[in-house]
Structure formats: C-alpha cells, structure tokens
Amino acid sequence: MKERTSKQLLIVLAVMISLVMIVIGGKAYMDKREERKAQELLAVEKQSVQALKNTFADIAEVKIEQFDKNEMTGFYRAMVTMTNTKGESVYFDYGFIAQTNELGAYGIEDIDIQKEGITTRKIKAIYSNGQEEDV
Incomplete structure (x- = not known):
C-alpha cells in the first residue's frame, strides 16, 4: 500500500x-x-520616415506619436508631428504601404509646412517607442 x-x-x-x-x-x-x-514595427516606422523625407521638403524633425498595422490589409497608419526647418510644426496622419515603400493617403493640415518635395538633409526621427536617431 x-x-x-x-x-x-x-x-x-x-x-x-x-x-x-x-x-x-x-x-x-x-x-x-x-x-x-x-x-x-520599428523597422517599418523607419521605412515610413524615409518615405516622408521623399514626400515633403524642409523637414527638420518627425515624431511618430502612434503607429499601427491593420492585420487584415497589411496597411500601416501613423499619427505624426512633423517640424520644418523654420521650427513650425504640424500634426497629421498618413498611411504607409511597406511593400511599395510609399505613403498612401495623408492628411494635409497646413500646406505651408507640408510642402511637397524631397528632404535631402538629415532629420531627427523620434519613433513611437521613444527611440531617437538621425535619418
């Protein structure tokens, strides 16, 4: 037992x-x-900042406030504060397609700050996780 x-x-x-x-x-x-x-997600955020540089002129800083992926479509949505070389800022959203490395739709909040063109100089990028780097 x-x-x-x-x-x-x-x-x-x-x-x-x-x-x-x-x-x-x-x-x-x-x-x-x-x-x-x-x-x-951070790698795609970095990719999207490069796409912003290829879309807007005179960027000095980009701060990504929020960055999410739609799992159904694979489309990314970002909320950012973008500051130009004159120190003027604008808060707007944009869509990003990682496969084509291009911005989808983006909101125009201030046409004087969101000037279309290319930013060739280095800019300060602040990602949604708080990490900072010069791009």
Whole structure:
C-alpha cells in the first residue's frame, strides 16, 4: 500500500513539474513573439520616415506619436508631428504601404509646412517607442 502511495506521489510530482515547464516555455515564447513584432514595427516606422523625407521638403524633425498595422490589409497608419526647418510644426496622419515603400493617403493640415518635395538633409526621427536617431 505504501509503495502505491509513493508511485502516485511521484506521478503527481512529475505532472506538476511538466506543467510548470510548459507554462514557463509558453511565456518565453510569447515574450519573444512580442519582441519580434515590436522590432518589425520599428523597422517599418523607419521605412515610413524615409518615405516622408521623399514626400515633403524642409523637414527638420518627425515624431511618430502612434503607429499601427491593420492585420487584415497589411496597411500601416501613423499619427505624426512633423517640424520644418523654420521650427513650425504640424500634426497629421498618413498611411504607409511597406511593400511599395510609399505613403498612401495623408492628411494635409497646413500646406505651408507640408510642402511637397524631397528632404535631402538629415532629420531627427523620434519613433513611437521613444527611440531617437538621425535619418
């Protein structure tokens, strides 16, 4: 009888250890998946800033306030504050298509600041995660 109780205890202990290992492994997998998703989103944000430089002239700084992906369409939507070389800022949204590396639709809030053209000089980019770099 005592041998049977020991075997049952051993089986219960093995099951508990297995469950703990599965939970820990699942958590690690989910964390890595979220990290990879955040890295991919940051890469597309950087791509979109380059597209902004190819669309608007005289940009000094771009701050991405929000950047989201529509999982159904693969289309990205951004809310940004763009500052020109005169220190004037405008807050607007734009769509971005990563496959073609082009802006989709964008809102014109101030035509004096959002001048069409190309910015060739380096600009300061502040991404939605707070990371900053010169592009």
